[in-house]
Amino acid sequence: MRRLLFVTFCFLFSLTTLAQSKNAQYDSTLAKSLGADNYGMKNYVFVILKTGPAVIEKKETRDSLFAGHMKNINRLVDANKLIAAGPFGKNDLKYRGLFILDVKTIEEAKELVNTDPAVAAKIFDVELIPWYGSAALKEYLKYVEKITKYKL
Secondary structure, X not given: OXXXXXXXXXXXXXXXXXXXXXXXXXXXXXXHHHOOOOOOEEEEEEEEEEXXXXXXXXXXXXXXXXXXXXXXXXXXXXXXXXXXXXXXXXXXXOEEEEEEEOOOOHHHHXXXXXXXXXXXXXXXXXXXEEEEEEHHHHHHHHHHHHHOOOOO
8 A cells, every 4th residue: 555655656746747847948037027927927907898888979078088098008008007908899798898907906907997087987897807827928018119000
């Protein structure tokens, strides 16, 4: 029985050792600067923007709220809180777009999302979901200006 336990332990230990090998390209300084864990991952909050209950008939008001929405998106990017944003295509779920926020808690995400004029006006409702993704995700942002021909 002891021999069987010992063999089982050795087998399981060897599996975990084989499954986890050191990455020769690992850059500890970069990983630390991005907040990466040992797997190159970190926690974010994934935000789904959905059609809200408000119907704004006045075009000038609607245009102003959406301009404020875009301005707020840029402000959150500048504050290093917004990693990704964009609209969804037409769908039956009433999903309008998404944000990926570089925050640790749903509460912090709610505070940031509530600064959006379109959310405050109830044009959008939001769903906030903890998400575990690559810590390198925000590295793409440094290329946005180089590939964006027209600014909104």
